[in-house]
Amino acid sequence: MKLVRRLLLVVLLITTSGCMRWTRMRTPAPAPDAPLRFSTIRVTPSQGSPVVLSAVEVTVDSVVGRRVTPPGIRERMAVHRGDVLVLQRRTVDFLRTAMGAAVAGAVAVLGLAAHITP
Numbered sequence: 001m002k003l004v005r006r007l008l009l010v011v012l013l014i015t016t017s018g019c020m021r022w023t024r025m026r027t028p029a030p031a032p033d034a035p036l037r038f039s040t041i042r043v044t045p046s047q048g049s050p051v052v053l054s055a056v057e058v059t060v061d062s063v064v065g066r067r068v069t070p071p072g073i074r075e076r077m078a079v080h081r082g083d084v085l086v087l088q089r090r091t092v093d094f095l096r097t098a099m100g101a102a103v104a105g106a107v108a109v110l111g112l113a114a115h116i117t118p
Contacts, residue, residue: 019100022088027058035059044086045079053077063087 022042030036036058043063044050053065054074061081066074 019093020090021093023091025087025089027087030058030060032060038089040090041065042086042088043079043084044088045083046085047083050086050088051077058087 025041027036038056038058040052040054041056041063042050042052043065051067053063053067056063056065058064058081062078063081063084064076064078067077068074
């Protein structure tokens with residue numbers, strides 16, 4: 001019975017987590033009085049490496065959000081829109097998620113078959 005529970009837990013974790021990837025996004029110009037808001041995006045400035053920001057606001061002239069530094073401190077970060085090379089958001093990769101679910105299902109079936117077979 002423990003094996004069955006473990007297999008079900010593995011299948012559940014694989015199928016519900018899903019595979020995510022960063023997808024380039026086109027952002028329309030926000031209105032001066034209404035910034036665009038995103039929960040999490042990755043910003044690649046023209047000078048520097050990509051940075052993941054949370055609680056993001058894209059205004060007419062800048063991208064402002066909070067980044068997490070190694071000790072776990074959230075600090076405010078702003079990048080001028082002219083200095084942003086790429087904006088990306090996380091999206092579900094349905095093909096990888098389906099493949100993971102298929103593998104998890106196969107493992108569960110094989111595990112149950114091995115458990116049931118005398």
